[in-house]
Amino acid sequence: MVPFQNVFVGEDLICPRRVHLFYFEDNFIVILVPVSATLATMDDFLSEDKTTFIVEEVSKIIKDSVETVIGENSYKHGRVNQWTTSVVEQCLIQLSKLDKPFKFIVNCIIMQKNGAGLQTASTCFWDNATDGSCTVRWENDTMYVIISIFGLAI
């Protein structure tokens, strides 16, 4: 069977709505839609992914960027500037590759581990339905790295 093939379309006799049956990876998925909706393939549902902020996807981008740029390096005052710049640049490059209609803000904080206290807070005035953020805390033996990505729908 073709993945996400719309196997069956029927009518719900009890409540006025259409029943679509999809088949994917040994599972059958039943979707109930209003009679007026037109739905040819599963792509009609998946397209929502192209216009929403997906936290897991962004979180992975952040983790990969930090591992690549900093990895097991020890905190070095002379190199931190370069690291913060590289991390935000890498993140932004990967984000623009997602090709979504979003504006992005990437923020990176690197702090040496020496017992000091650090607190950060963010607040946002945006559209809750379409915009989102993702913050990742990463550390190694000598430093803490906090990266926040904010995505705002265009």
Added chain:
Amino acid sequence: MLTGMEEYTSGDDGNFNTDETSVLVKECIEGVIGGTDYNHNKVNQWTANIVEHSLTHLVKQGRPFKYIVNCTIMQKSGAGLHTASSCYWDTTTDGSCTVRWENRTMYCVVSVFAVAM
């Protein structure tokens, strides 16, 4: 027909005004932590208050922007701290403003990002 200087200044309602925002943010910081020493128990409350007050004042301006306000407070103890931001947006209408403030016992860095709607 030019009726006065107002004709020229009304244009910046569509663009982000860094100086005005900087002044607004400094006032919010002073209002919350001016004159206090770093206190581990209160820091949580301070960062939350600073971002809330800043955002409230920004929204009150009534401009067509979405805002992100970020605040970091760090105790002064000799540790190194670096922050960097990068933005993928419309450079003609969107903007950011970062304010660094310090007193005897702590550093405070507040960043405001404004994205046109």
